[in-house]
Amino acid sequence: MLESLQKVEKALEFEGLRINDLEQKNKELKSRLGKMEKAYNDLEQRVSNQDREANKAERFSRRNNLRIVGIEESTGDQTEDCVVKVEDILSTKFNMNIKVERAHRDGKKGDKPRHILVKTLSIREKVDIMKKSREALNKEKYYIVDDLTLADLTEKKKYKKQVQDLFMKGTKLRFYAGVWRGDGGVPYFSA
Incomplete structure (x- = not known):
């Protein structure tokens, strides 16, 4: 009986050491997990900041852009000169003699006509166009929006x-x- 009691005592001592070792490892793992969570949160914040800054830079690059939505596309093999088309609209509908830096169709061909993406030479010209667009195009089937x-x-x-x-x-x-x-x-x- 004394022998089996000593065996139980040794087993308990062994299990106690094992539990202490597991508790120590658990503490270390909790510490590592805390550090990893902090690092993850820091990285998540940095990515969020970079996304915000990238969007800000893209917004800045589009500041002179606008979109004309709803103008039917040319059919057949003829190529469409969007710059001429846009400058014609600006002179006839807006009574503005504005030179457009670039204009082209944007997006995939489908059922609806693609937008015409227009880049003006200055932000001031774009703002003038946007201000006059509702009044100038009130009877048209197309309209002008900001390029977001x-x-x-x-x-x-x-x-x-x-x-x-x-x-x-x-x-x-x-x-x-x-x-x-x-x-x-x-x-x-x-x-």
Whole structure:
């Protein structure tokens, strides 16, 4: 009996050492996991910052761009000169003599006509066109919109229903620099 008691005692001592060892390893693993979570959160923050900065840079590169939506495409083998087409619209509909730096169709051919992506020579010309577009094109089947980045377009569409409801109630918002803004340029929707 004494012998079996000594065996049990040795087994308990062995298991106690094993438990202490496992607890120590568990502490070390928790410490490593904490460090890894912190590193992951730091990396996630850096990626988020880089995405924001990349979107900002892309937005800056598109600052002179606008899109004309809804103009039918030329059919057949004839190539379409979008620059001439856009400059003609600007002179006839807008009474503006503006030279366009570039203009071309954007996207894949499909059922709907592709947008014409237009690059003006200056931001001022683009703003003048955008300001006059609603009045100048009120009887046309096509319209002009700002050339937004994918991230900005996603953000704009996110609040589309709320913006429409607010407009019907008399609140006018403007989408600028990736954010819906109210009076004084203050962001309207909090993120």
